[in-house]
Amino acid sequence: MRVVSLVPSLTEAIAVTLPGALVGATDWCSRPADLDVVRIGGTKNPRVERIAALAPDLVVANEEENRPADLDALRAAGIEVLVTRVRNLPQAFPELARVLAACGAPGPPRWLDEAEAAWSAPPVPAPRRSAVVPIWRRPWMVLGRDTFAGDVLARLGVGHRYAHHPERYPRIPVEELRAAAPDLVVLPDEPYRFTADDGPEAFPGLPCALVSGRHLTWYGPSLAEAPRVLGEALRAALR
Known part of the structure; x- marks a missing residue:
């Protein structure tokens, strides 16, 4: 599986879960610190031609961080694009699981279970x-x-x-x-x-x-x- 990530948080999630799966990431993808992939521009201005040259099996994106026009251009180039939508904490966990499964993970990684456990307490009823x-x-x-x-x-x-x-x-x-x-x-x-x-x-x-x-x-x-x-x-x- 060859993956390009257009979202810094997803880059980190994929890199620590599936070492070697990422072949490209944005200039803003700073984690992990030793990430060694082709840089394909920013989240708002990715270089579509450079992404296409990497021949990825999948590009992962986000409906807020990435522009629809860029995602449409990738699809027009015959590249599969997975777009996440995360507006609150409960949405994050299934979206992360969906991304990782699409990238080839056999099941939820340990860190995702730990993250869910860390936020398992009910939210404060009324912010203090x-x-x-x-x-x-x-x-x-x-x-x-x-x-x-x-x-x-x-x-x-x-x-x-x-x-x-x-x-x-x-x-x-x-x-x-x-x-x-x-x-x-x-x-x-x-x-x-x-x-x-x-x-x-x-x-x-x-x-x-x-x-x-x-x-x-x-x-x-x-x-x-x-x-x-x-x-x-x-x-x-x-x-």
Whole structure:
């Protein structure tokens, strides 16, 4: 089986489960650290001709991360494309199992069982803390409705102010974000790389949690440790 992945989290999931199956991945696929495959461009601008030259049996993609036009071009080239849809945590586990089975895995890997077990506790009935969750600046964009990361945070007891916004990733002026008066600001290190010197200064007087974007937004092996890693970061910010 020859597989090309257009999604960083799926790249990691396939690589650790089926070593050798991946022949291509995007420039943003950073895990595993020693991944040695052909790079085929970005998630939003994959090089279709380079993918086709790899003669993959399957390309795995995501309805949010990848553009329909690129996926249609791959199909037109005679390449099978599997598209995932993950808007909340419960959807992640069967979608991961589906991808891995399509790539040739004989059954769910151990890490997937561990990830399900890590999230087996029921979600918090009503989030105890409120947050705004920027994912970009210049312009400022935040988590809105119906997002995987928003569901992850809710299950850790943190609701976000724009969970019911009409848009999934609305552009909100930073003045409005501050005026929303959240209990904390959650700043992931991707897709925008917020750091201690780039992000918190925009929210004076508000606790800021710098968190791993991989643990907040990726569905893959990182899910097994995400509750602990994220929980520690959120608690530290609220002390």
